[in-house]
Amino acid sequence: MTQTFPGAAAQAAGRATPAVALSGLTKRFGAVTAVDALDLTIEQGEIVAFLGPNGAGKTSTIDMVLGLSRPDAGTAEVFGMAPRTAVAHGLVTAVMQTGGLLKDLTVAETVELTAALFAHTRPVAEVLERAGLTAIAGRRVAKCSGGEQQRLRFAMALLPEPELLILDEPTTGMDVEGRRDFWGAIRADAERGRTVVFATHYLEEADAYADRIVLVSHGRVVADGTAAEIKAQSSGRLVTATWEGVGTSEAVTLRSLAGVEDVELRGDTVLVRAKDSDSVARHLLTTTPARDLQITSRGLEDAFLALTGDNR
Amino acid sequence: MTAAIATVPDRRVPPLGGFSLTFLRLEIRRMLRNRRTLVFVLIMPPAFFLLFGGLSDTYQHQVAGRGNVSAYLMISFAVYGSMIANTAAGASVAVERALGWSRQLRLTPLNPLAYMATKVLTAMVMGAVSVAIVFAIGAFSGAVQMPGWAWVVSALVAWIGAIVFAAFGLFIGYLVPSENVMQLLGPALALLALMGGIFVPLDVLSDTLQTLAKFTPAYGVGALARAALVDDHVNLGAIVNVVVWTALFAAGAVWRFRRDTARV
Numbered sequence: 001m002t003q004t005f006p007g008a009a010a011q012a013a014g015r016a017t018p019a020v021a022l023s024g025l026t027k028r029f030g031a032v033t034a035v036d037a038l039d040l041t042i043e044q045g046e047i048v049a050f051l052g053p054n055g056a057g058k059t060s061t062i063d064m065v066l067g068l069s070r071p072d073a074g075t076a077e078v079f080g081m082a083p084r085t086a087v088a089h090g091l092v093t094a095v096m097q098t099g100g101l102l103k104d105l106t107v108a109e110t111v112e113l114t115a116a117l118f119a120h121t122r123p124v125a126e127v128l129e130r131a132g133l134t135a136i137a138g139r140r141v142a143k144c145s146g147g148e149q150q151r152l153r154f155a156m157a158l159l160p161e162p163e164l165l166i167l168d169e170p171t172t173g174m175d176v177e178g179r180r181d182f183w184g185a186i187r188a189d190a191e192r193g194r195t196v197v198f199a200t201h202y203l204e205e206a207d208a209y210a211d212r213i214v215l216v217s218h219g220r221v222v223a224d225g226t227a228a229e230i231k232a233q234s235s236g237r238l239v240t241a242t243w244e245g246v247g248t249s250e251a252v253t254l255r256s257l258a259g260v261e262d263v264e265l266r267g268d269t270v271l272v273r274a275k276d277s278d279s280v281a282r283h284l285l286t287t288t289p290a291r292d293l294q295i296t297s298r299g300l301e302d303a304f305l306a307l308t309g310d311n312r
Numbered sequence: 313m314t315a316a317i318a319t320v321p322d323r324r325v326p327p328l329g330g331f332s333l334t335f336l337r338l339e340i341r342r343m344l345r346n347r348r349t350l351v352f353v354l355i356m357p358p359a360f361f362l363l364f365g366g367l368s369d370t371y372q373h374q375v376a377g378r379g380n381v382s383a384y385l386m387i388s389f390a391v392y393g394s395m396i397a398n399t400a401a402g403a404s405v406a407v408e409r410a411l412g413w414s415r416q417l418r419l420t421p422l423n424p425l426a427y428m429a430t431k432v433l434t435a436m437v438m439g440a441v442s443v444a445i446v447f448a449i450g451a452f453s454g455a456v457q458m459p460g461w462a463w464v465v466s467a468l469v470a471w472i473g474a475i476v477f478a479a480f481g482l483f484i485g486y487l488v489p490s491e492n493v494m495q496l497l498g499p500a501l502a503l504l505a506l507m508g509g510i511f512v513p514l515d516v517l518s519d520t521l522q523t524l525a526k527f528t529p530a531y532g533v534g535a536l537a538r539a540a541l542v543d544d545h546v547n548l549g550a551i552v553n554v555v556v557w558t559a560l561f562a563a564g565a566v567w568r569f570r571r572d573t574a575r576v
Contacts, residue, residue, distance in 0.1 A: 016320075017320055044320075066418075066419065068415070068418060079320045080320075087418075087419065087420070087421060088325045088326075088421040088423075089323040089324070089325055089421070090323050090421060091320065091321075091323055093419055093420075094419050096415065096416075096419070100408075100411035100412025100413045100415065100416055101411070101412075101413065101416065102342070102408070102411065102413050103411070104342050104345050104346065105338065105342065109338055109341075112334060112338070113334065113335055113338050114420060115334075116332040116334035116335050116338075117326065117330045117332065117335065117417075117420040117421055117422045118326060118330075118420060118421055119323065119324040119325060119326040119327075119421070120323055120324065153416075156416075157419075163320060163321065
């Protein structure tokens with residue numbers, strides 16, 4: 001990956017106001033701490049994936065960034081303003097999972113209504129055209145398919161030309177093609193300098209479409225960087241071999257080798273996660289009956305599991 | 313690219329908290345699109361007026377205050393229509409919360425007060441239509457007799473006084489997040505209308521019920537709307553009734569609204 005952080009460039013050019021600045025952000029629901037003293041700065045122009053398993057605190061964090069809920073501690077700022085102020089200025093919009101539409105309005109009326117609420121918007125006709133909604137502009141929302149409704153939500157979010165677009169699990173329920181088209185549109189749009197933050201639990205999406213991945217788990221940021229950087233953070237490789245009759249005592253011996261992180265047995269197959277894969281391979285091939293040995297580098301998914309600690 | 317992203321564009325906040333006539337127009341259009349609401353607001357009140365004998369010979373020739381009983385019934389059922397129209401418009405908040413539309417609106421600059429103001433104005437427009445229909449039937453049938461000024465005053469009071477039910481609708485709308493809230497409110501409004509002396513004069517009730525009735529929310533607006541026809545002096549109790557109930561329902565709506573925004 002050779003791309004640079006637009007945010008890093010902006011920083012070098014004299015530090016622009018960050019699009020999002022979260023400091024010690026905390027949200028509790030009863031005994032559960034959904035967001036746990038989270039610190040995060042997102043520079044203008046970045047495309048950031050907010051990646052984490054369900055219940056990691058992604059939506060709770062986004063709610064506070066949009067001023068939909070109040071933090072129990074810490075602060076959230078959007079372009080240096082209180083979240084509600086940024087929303088009132090039309091600087092930030094979002095496509096949320098929970099946002100509903102009025103069934104008794106037509107597609108065009110819904111966009112027209114939304115446009116009436118902002119001080120600055122693109123022309124309604126142009127927005128409908130760009131979202132591919134012109135043909136169904138006169139259709140009642142109740143008669144639109146799930147995909148059409150999602151396109152409508154997206155059109156509504158882009159209407160005021162926000163500087164920051166927040167997407168909460170935007171492609172849930174879309175088919176593969178719809179997902180590809182959607183991300184194509186988002187990337188094309190972001191070329192113009194818009195900051196995009198999207199929450200997802202799809203690794204491929206984060207890997208393919210984000211400049212930067214912020215990995216959250218249990219309400220905290222556990223890793224932050226490019227996909228490559230995150231893969232490197234949980235460095236090491238996976239050594240797999242067939243070893244007939246392998247048992248717990250052999251596994252314990254392997255676990256005691258230097259640099260071994262984890263040993264797993266699946267029948268006659270042994271899987272060893274290790275920083276120093278060479279010495280594990282040497283050990284297996286010279287001192288044990290193991291055969292069919294394979295060494296693979298770990299992908300983002302392994303990093304994800306290792307860093308979120310939800311692999312057991 | 314880096315130069316373009318360094319500054320935040322100077323964007324205005326919409327005036328009046330995002331209140332707009334486009335929004336109001338679309339809200340009214342939505343009400344007019346809803347068949348059930350149309351039946352409740354535009355058909356039932358005049359139908360009741362006719363069913364209760366508003367145009368009958370007997371009532372035309374029976375005196376009530378400065379006019380006839382037909383006038384009394386016309387005003388009463390105009391108030392009933394206005395009540396339903398206001399409640400329906402206010403309670404549409406419940407449907408919008410159930411659908412998640414309220415949450416969608418919170419992603420826009422629309423101020424919650426501008427939203428509530430739009431709902432109240434929608435309620436007022438629908439109420440005006442409802443009052444106008446009942447009064448038009450009364451006028452064109454030739455059955456209703458009362459002085460010209462009483463027509464104007466009673467219509468205005470029936471229209472504006474029903475604001476207590478816009479507040480009631482909003483309160484229920486924020487209290488019950490349900491798409492079918494009007495199914496609950498239809499019978500409730502009929503009961504309130506009965507207790508408030510809208511369907512039948514309070515004289516027919518027992519003394520205890522009569523006293524109790526004066527504390528129910530429909531009594532005030534009903535009595536005030538009919539004042540131009542039947543009263544010789546100011547009905548202070550009715551004015552207090554409207555003011556207190558409006559304040560109570562509005563306070564309830566604001567209280568529930570606050571809890572709502574703290575949660576979502």
